[in-house]
Amino acid sequence: MGLKEKRIIKAFENDLYPALETEIFGAAGYAVAMDIMWDTLMEDRFSHLYNDTFPKIYFLPLIEAFKAICVDDMGVDLLKAGLKKVMIVNENDEHNIERAITFEDGVLKINHSPVINADKVEDRTARIVSLLEDKLEDFAENKSETTTTESASANENTADTPNTLDINELYNQSFVTSVEKQEIFSEMVEGLGWSCDMLEGKLTFGEDKVFDIQILGTYSENEKSWLWAWANTQSGIPEKFLQTSLAVKALGEAYKVEDFTTPKMEVESDPGVFFSTIASVITGESCYVPLTFKGIIVYVTITSEEADSKARTSPALICSHFSQVAANYTFPHKYSLFFYLKAKGYEVELPGNNVVAKNGEDQILGIFDLKGRLMKISNSKLNVQA
Numbered sequence: 001m002g003l004k005e006k007r008i009i010k011a012f013e014n015d016l017y018p019a020l021e022t023e024i025f026g027a028a029g030y031a032v033a034m035d036i037m038w039d040t041l042m043e044d045r046f047s048h049l050y051n052d053t054f055p056k057i058y059f060l061p062l063i064e065a066f067k068a069i070c071v072d073d074m075g076v077d078l079l080k081a082g083l084k085k086v087m088i089v090n091e092n093d094e095h096n097i098e099r100a101i102t103f104e105d106g107v108l109k110i111n112h113s114p115v116i117n118a119d120k121v122e123d124r125t126a127r128i129v130s131l132l133e134d135k136l137e138d139f140a141e142n143k144s145e146t147t148t149t150e151s152a153s154a155n156e157n158t159a160d161t162p163n164t165l166d167i168n169e170l171y172n173q174s175f176v177t178s179v180e181k182q183e184i185f186s187e188m189v190e191g192l193g194w195s196c197d198m199l200e201g202k203l204t205f206g207e208d209k210v211f212d213i214q215i216l217g218t219y220s221e222n223e224k225s226w227l228w229a230w231a232n233t234q235s236g237i238p239e240k241f242l243q244t245s246l247a248v249k250a251l252g253e254a255y256k257v258e259d260f261t262t263p264k265m266e267v268e269s270d271p272g273v274f275f276s277t278i279a280s281v282i283t284g285e286s287c288y289v290p291l292t293f294k295g296i297i298v299y300v301t302i303t304s305e306e307a308d309s310k311a312r313t314s315p316a317l318i319c320s321h322f323s324q325v326a327a328n329y330t331f332p333h334k335y336s337l338f339f340y341l342k343a344k345g346y347e348v349e350l351p352g353n354n355v356v357a358k359n360g361e362d363q364i365l366g367i368f369d370l371k372g373r374l375m376k377i378s379n380s381k382l383n384v385q386a
Contacts, residue, residue, distance in 0.1 A: 008050055009038050016051065018172070018332035019353070019372025020059040026338060026350040027066035029076040033085035033164065040090045041114045053118040058088050058110055060121050065128035069136070078136040082106060090114055097123055103131040165255040171274060172332055173339040174281035178288075179325050181280060184310045185287040185302065196291055196300075201241040203289065203300060213300040214244035216279055216288065219270040221295045226271050231263030244301050248279050272299040281343075315362045315379030318344060322366075326374040334372035358382065 013036075025031050041054065069075045084106035094100040095116040101124060102109050108128065117123075192206035196213070203211045215229040215237055229237060229245040252260025259265070259275075276288035276299045285301035286308055292298075312318050322340060326333050337355050341348050341364060346357035355366035367376040 005042055006039075008048075009041060012050055012054055013038055015371045016055070017059075018335040019368065019370075020055060020063075022332075022335040022338045022372070023063045023350045024059065024066065026348060027063045027070060028079055029070050030080055031169075032066075032083065035085050035087045037087075037089040041088070042090070049115055049118075053115045056118045056121050057112050057114060057124070061124035061128055062086065062110075064121070064125040065132065068125075068129050069132050079132070082136045083108060083132070086110070097127045101127045101131065103128075103135050108132070165251075165257055167257050167259055167278070170257075170278045170282070172336050174278050175329075175331050176322060176325050176336050176340040177281050177343050178277040179329070180312060180321055181285075181287040181307070185289070185304070185307050188304075188307060188310075194291070196298075198235070198237060198241070198298075201238070203291075203302065211286075212303045213241065213289075214285065214303075215241050216245050216248070216276055216299040216301055217272065218299070219267075219272045219297045221270075221297070224266060224268055226265045226267055226275075228260075228263055244279060244283050244285060247283050248275070251282065270297060272297055275299070276301070313344070315359075315364050319364060319377045319379050323374070323377055332372055333374040334366070334368045337366050337374070337377075 017036075021034065024034070036058075041050075041058075066079070069079055085108075087107055087109045089109070089111050090113060091111050093113040093116065094111055095113045097112075097120075100110065100112040102111075108131070110124075112124075189205040189209060192209065194203060194205045196203045198215065201213050201215075203213045205211075217226060217228045218232065219226050228249065230242050230249050248260050251257065259271075265271075272290060273288075276290075279285070280288045280301050283301070286304040288299055288301045290297050290299050312321055318341070322337060325331075334353075334355060338348055338350070341355070341357040344359070346359045346362075346364065348355060348357045350356075353368050353370065353372075355364075355368070357364040357366075361382050362379065363382050364377065364379045366374065369375055
């Protein structure tokens, strides 16, 4: 693969794939494990077609098939139970759909040429639907009889087929919510000095704003290193103030996120904001605060009923917040909006290139370009009949 082709594939992965992945997750009703071998998705002389053929061959059939399977909760439950992951690869430029698309041992494998027969989206969709319907029904029928055997087999093969999470996806899922939390807390303590008692687990702003904290980790500007609080045995931090840090570690152990389980890391730039963005959202904390002590930046998370009560719940404020964040930061807009609205309690659908979210009578519509970048976001009231 030449440099030009590598750049085209990387651009697709960075710019176009996040929006497609969001649609895949939305159609399935959960975050499907995706194993995409990008460096195999190439065919000489046709790289200029990839932006058109990749979606048609690999991703649109998945989206439509998942929609067909997951028309009700039964379909979603069966898919979650029976589909371990989707593997996308091009091993031999195969284009016969019966050989190119298979479903064995819980792995849906699309081993297809990246350009041949691109327009046969419906044929590939039908193939995936047929495989899933047959195999998932078999799985459901045999599940009660094979639970013990499957559990033992899963334990034996954990090293070969681990459940994984991508840390960058976690960050993008958490980002917009985290920005909201940080803005709210900043407004609450604006202009106030602070003091912190690590042994008591208290952070005080001004004279009377006292917050319970959890200690997440520290970054040493001199050593250029990050140390998770759960690994900081020398500081004597009481374990009750390490629960958020330990929760992140447990997540890393369960889903093979190495950055969450490595006690100390040598890094040139401070990863504290990145880690804190994820940690504060996935653990339900009110926000995070970086505290500087003589070359050491200590990252703590805050619990505050006052801050939580100020969370943006009205559709107009949600739309305004997302619009401002999209204008000021670089992140996958469509992907992140999906998870932001989910966190707000909305039912989210992904028709075409849009995001439609409903919560009772409230509706939010996000319109995006082909790269998943926000063009417009608005809210309205649904007509609800008594």
